[in-house]
Amino acid sequence: MSYEDEIQAMREHNVEPAPFERLAQKEAVTPPLPRRRMSVAAGATVCAGLAFMVLFVRPAIGAGSLYSGNTLKLQIAALLPVFVLTWALRRLSQPRLGAQLLSRAVWWSSLVVGLLVSLNYGELPDKVLGAIIAVACAVALLSVGERGLEVQEPDSPFAPVRFRGHLLLALVMAAADALTLAFSGLLQLRFGMEGWTLGGTLEYAGPTIAAAVVMAVAVWGVYRLRTWALFLNLVANITIAYLALEGTLSLSPSVSITLATTAAIQCFIPVPILAAAAGDRNAGQPLLHSLRHRLMRFTVLGLAALSVLAIPLPGGDGWVNGPGRAFVRGTGQAARSQRPSARQRLDALDDDLRGRDFDHQALDGDFSGADFRGASLRGANLSVTNLDGADLRDVDFTRADFGAGLVLLPLSAKGVLVHGTDFSGAQIGDEDWKQLAERGLEGVRCPDGVLATSGDGCDGHLGRVERGLRRAFTFARTSTHGSVSCGREESLTLVFEQDGVLWHRRERYVQLADGDFVSPYSRIHVSDDGRWEVSSELCGDNILIPADAESAEEPSPAQ
Amino acid sequence: MTLAIANTHELATVQETSLQRARSGDSVAQAELYREHAATVTRRLAHACGDEDLARDIAQDAFITAFGGLDRFAERASFSTWLHGIAFNHLRDRRKRGARERAGKARLALVEGSVEPTPEQRVSSRQAMERLDAVLATLKPKLRDAFVLRVVEQLSLEESAEILGARVATVSYRARKAEALVRAAFDGGEG
Numbered sequence: 142m143s144y145e146d147e148i149q150a151m152r153e154h155n156v157e158p159a160p161f162e163r164l165a166q167k168e169a170v171t172p173p174l175p176r177r178r179m180s181v182a183a184g185a186t187v188c189a190g191l192a193f194m195v196l197f198v199r200p201a202i203g204a205g206s207l208y209s210g211n212t213l214k215l216q217i218a219a220l221l222p223v224f225v226l227t228w229a230l231r232r233l234s235q236p237r238l239g240a241q242l243l244s245r246a247v248w249w250s251s252l253v254v255g256l257l258v259s260l261n262y263g264e265l266p267d268k269v270l271g272a273i274i275a276v277a278c279a280v281a282l283l284s285v286g287e288r289g290l291e292v293q294e295p296d297s298p299f300a301p302v303r304f305r306g307h308l309l310l311a312l313v314m315a316a317a318d319a320l321t322l323a324f325s326g327l328l329q330l331r332f333g334m335e336g337w338t339l340g341g342t343l344e345y346a347g348p349t350i351a352a353a354v355v356m357a358v359a360v361w362g363v364y365r366l367r368t369w370a371l372f373l374n375l376v377a378n379i380t381i382a383y384l385a386l387e388g389t390l391s392l393s394p395s396v397s398i399t400l401a402t403t404a405a406i407q408c409f410i411p412v413p414i415l416a417a418a419a420g421d422r423n424a425g426q427p428l429l430h431s432l433r434h435r436l437m438r439f440t441v442l443g444l445a446a447l448s449v450l451a452i453p454l455p456g457g458d459g460w461v462n463g464p465g466r467a468f469v470r471g472t473g474q475a476a477r478s479q480r481p482s483a484r485q486r487l488d489a490l491d492d493d494l495r496g497r498d499f500d501h502q503a504l505d506g507d508f509s510g511a512d513f514r515g516a517s518l519r520g521a522n523l524s525v526t527n528l529d530g531a532d533l534r535d536v537d538f539t540r541a542d543f544g545a546g547l548v549l550l551p552l553s554a555k556g557v558l559v560h561g562t563d564f565s566g567a568q569i570g571d572e573d574w575k576q577l578a579e580r581g582l583e584g585v586r587c588p589d590g591v592l593a594t595s596g597d598g599c600d601g602h603l604g605r606v607e608r609g610l611r612r613a614f615t616f617a618r619t620s621t622h623g624s625v626s627c628g629r630e631e632s633l634t635l636v637f638e639q640d641g642v643l644w645h646r647r648e649r650y651v652q653l654a655d656g657d658f659v660s661p662y663s664r665i666h667v668s669d670d671g672r673w674e675v676s677s678e679l680c681g682d683n684i685l686i687p688a689d690a691e692s693a694e695e696p697s698p699a700q
Numbered sequence: 701m702t703l704a705i706a707n708t709h710e711l712a713t714v715q716e717t718s719l720q721r722a723r724s725g726d727s728v729a730q731a732e733l734y735r736e737h738a739a740t741v742t743r744r745l746a747h748a749c750g751d752e753d754l755a756r757d758i759a760q761d762a763f764i765t766a767f768g769g770l771d772r773f774a775e776r777a778s779f780s781t782w783l784h785g786i787a788f789n790h791l792r793d794r795r796k797r798g799a800r801e802r803a804g805k806a807r808l809a810l811v812e813g814s815v816e817p818t819p820e821q822r823v824s825s826r827q828a829m830e831r832l833d834a835v836l837a838t839l840k841p842k843l844r845d846a847f848v849l850r851v852v853e854q855l856s857l858e859e860s861a862e863i864l865g866a867r868v869a870t871v872s873y874r875a876r877k878a879e880a881l882v883r884a885a886f887d888g889g890e891g
Contacts, residue, residue: 156739159756
């Protein structure tokens with residue numbers, strides 16, 4: 142036959158379609174899920190998603206700023222559960238195995254995250270939200286049970302003839318782990334994005350994110366029943382358990398132990414399957430259905446109950462470890478009488494805060510034993526901080542405020558290590574300085590900018606001014622910064638000295654060795670012709686025009 | 701189906717299409733749509749994949765998907781074009797899965813065998829167009845799909861492009877290239 146003849150034959154060739162009744166039979170392979178139970182699960186999913194959403198917006202409404210004593214900084218990480226719960230809600234009613242499996246994984250992961258939030262964060266609202274999430278996900282899991290997982294899809298790559306229960310369990314647990322790891326990784330990334338280099342951020346969050354990706358790949362492969370995926374799942378779980386316990390994942394002990402426990406459980410699931418694949422015909426008895434069902438219910442109920450019981454307990458050890466711990470951990474529930482009324486505490490006992498950027502932040506709380514090496518605390522306020530035993534080597538305290546002159550606000554800094562520490566322009570009182578100098582001042586830059594001498598330390602270099610120094614002046618021009626007015630209108634104002642400290646209104650200055658005066662916010666340079674020039678990051682430069690000093694009365698620094 | 705709606709002044713008749721009734725889950729209307737389009741879809745799929753059993757199976761999947769998603773059918777194109785688009789999407793999925801499985805990757809021995817027959821089996825089931833089928837089996841799937849829709853089924857470029865989810869120019873190029881290859885194979889065989 143010629144080309145044209147064969148084309149024509151193909152055009153005329155009729156293919157009998159399958160009868161319509163077979164279409165209905167094929168559809169019946171995937172039975173609809175019980176509507177009432179689906180409604181309960183959908184409601185619980187919405188509830189959990191909303192609770193995560195509140196955790197996300199809470200920092201935005203003032204509860205999550207380091208300045209105001211942050212208690213929980215889930216922020217962008219909290220959007221991941223919101224996203225996957227929304228996805229689960231959309232796919233919940235679909236009688237597709239993939240959708241049903243991933244919905245279970247989303248609920249399991251959110252249940253674990255909710256439990257850990259209620260266990261590990263100090264503030265009551267966060268604990269309650271964590272418990273709501275855990276209970277809602279438990280309700281969703283219990284209401285659907287194993288319905289939908291029995292679906293046998295003719296076109297699904299997941300069509301095992303044996304070990305279906307094992308494989309489903311492995312898939313759900315691995316997917317849940319991948320989500321939990323991704324949540325933790327996002328949390329670490331969120332921290333790293335604030336003032337870290339890309340390399341530092343990836344070094345911190347990279348292992349956790351990599352673990353999440355590996356688990357996701359394993360889930361993808363196991364769903365397609367690949368042998369390599371089962372091996373990958375086994376190896377990944379062993380590795381994750383090791384890394385979590387060893388500390389490479391930089392997660393808090395409770396989160397690490399949780400991940401290690403689930404990883405250890407998962408290590409045993411594929412063993413009989415791999416044995417069967419290797420030729421052992423007797424390997425692995427099917428998991429007893431009723432026993433598995435009861436165990437699942439018991440576990441879900443237990444975890445949900447634990448999340449509720451954890452509400453009145455004091456805060457735990459937070460979510461992450463390492464440099465980000467102070468940033469995202471809970472503060473613990475201090476006794477009400479101990480709480481400062483306006484300034485909340487941020488505790489980070491023994492934390493690793495190396496290289497962290499705390500510039501211009503108020504560190505009120507217990508940082509005893511913390512490792513601050515190389516950290517930047519330029520212009521930071523440490524007036525009610527406990528630094529006992531902290532390692533402050535190579536820390537930049539330029540223009541930091543240690544509460545000099547305000548004796549009612551105690552700084553505790555006994556036994557700190559200060560080598561290479563820069564105190565240029567720092568506001569430090571005599572008593573506080575004694576504490577800081579207790580273990581020697583070798584290599585320290587004194588408040589006036591001069592390197593400490595081996596004999597006298599910083600004696601005579603604390604940036605004090607001569608008694609009686611007083612200067613009245615007017616600003617040459619009004620200065621604003623964006624919409625923020627610096628409040629320095631053209632008016633008579635006064636710089637004065639009291640108890641060895643130079644003041645301008647409520648700003649205190651330290652005199653550097655070159656004669657300039659610095660405060661956390663501005664620097665005053667006295668030029669040769671007697672003009673005072675003040676420069677400020679916030680307000681730009683100003684020329685101070687000397688006025689009649691005798692005409693101004695000396696105000697009180699407390700005004 | 702014709703519905704009679706009466707009021708005090710007039711008797712109006714409303715022509716409700718099978719499509720509209722199928723949207724509301726009417727199984728009779730779905731059966732009407734199935735009978736109307738199943739033969740064409742199955743035939744075109746059979747030409748595209750070279751296996752009539754597989755074509756029937758994919759056509760069924762396409763109808764299940766289409767009936768489940770009728771709410772999303774915006775009627776920008778005809779129902780037939782939309783349905784064929786779904787069918788060829790399913791065909792592409794099957795090909796991908798088949799290619800993965802044939803790639804020799806270790807697959808668990810616990811899995812039921814692939815439902816997709818070998819190319820040899822497909823060819824033997826269509827003795828009537830034995831030579832053309834054999835030549836088409838050597839074409840890349842994208843070229844084969846374009847050839848089937850444009851040359852064998854003589855659909856317009858626009859409709860073929862809509863079904864295959866590709867640009868008109870792309871489909872035109874694929875169809876011309878495929879036709880040239882098939883003609884060359886025939887000419888070579890005859891020579």
